[in-house]
Amino acid sequence: MNRLAFDRVACARRGQLLFETLSFALGPGDAALVTGPNGAGKSSLVRIAAGLLAPASGAVIRDGGLALLAEATALDHDRTLADALRFWATLDGAAREAVPAALAALDLTPLAAAPVRILSTGQRRRAAMARVVASGSPIWLLDEPANGLDQPAVDRLAALIAEHRTRGGIALVATHLPIALPDAIEVRL
């Protein structure tokens, strides 16, 4: 069963404790909303969840594949959007057919043949989200997924997360912008 849990996790950066004894457990269909002021440790929490940063103490339990949306989009600027997503779909072990569906889900189909470098800020954010969708991973770790998005795109993002949860997926969302996540566990840092 897919699962993401923090068990008394502490996070320290440059000797400073950002949070400690943080515990929560997410199962199929669950979501966590991570909020807090700048520098509180939202991105650090996402990186700990992803296994990219070690907790100062405590443990993280991950059962299921992960997809991470972080600040930097790892899409190759010189490829077309569809090509860049196909590259990641292959690495993520996803079906190549997942790419057109993900492009459509993020309203990016008209830009499929455009080079990644010409995409606007919001389009780039949606492209990074398309990679998460195409991956087919059950556990989504989303760091500021609404950054640069207009309101219709934020609403579409919320709907995508809701669909993912309906299919038994898990979402951990760190954001300083409002995103509708019904019945999410709230983690305030």
Ligand SMILES: Nc1ncnc2c1ncn2[C@@H]1O[C@H](COP(=O)(O)OP(=O)(O)OP(=O)(O)O)[C@@H](O)[C@H]1O
């Ligand atoms: N690679 C790093 N090495 C050392 N300290 C770091 C590193 N990345 C972040 N920090 C520090 O950790 C603290 C928390 O940063 P983090 O990015 O997790 O916060 P945040 O809540 O996501 O902030 P924001 O809302 O501004 O994005 C900050 O004081 C930051 O300077």
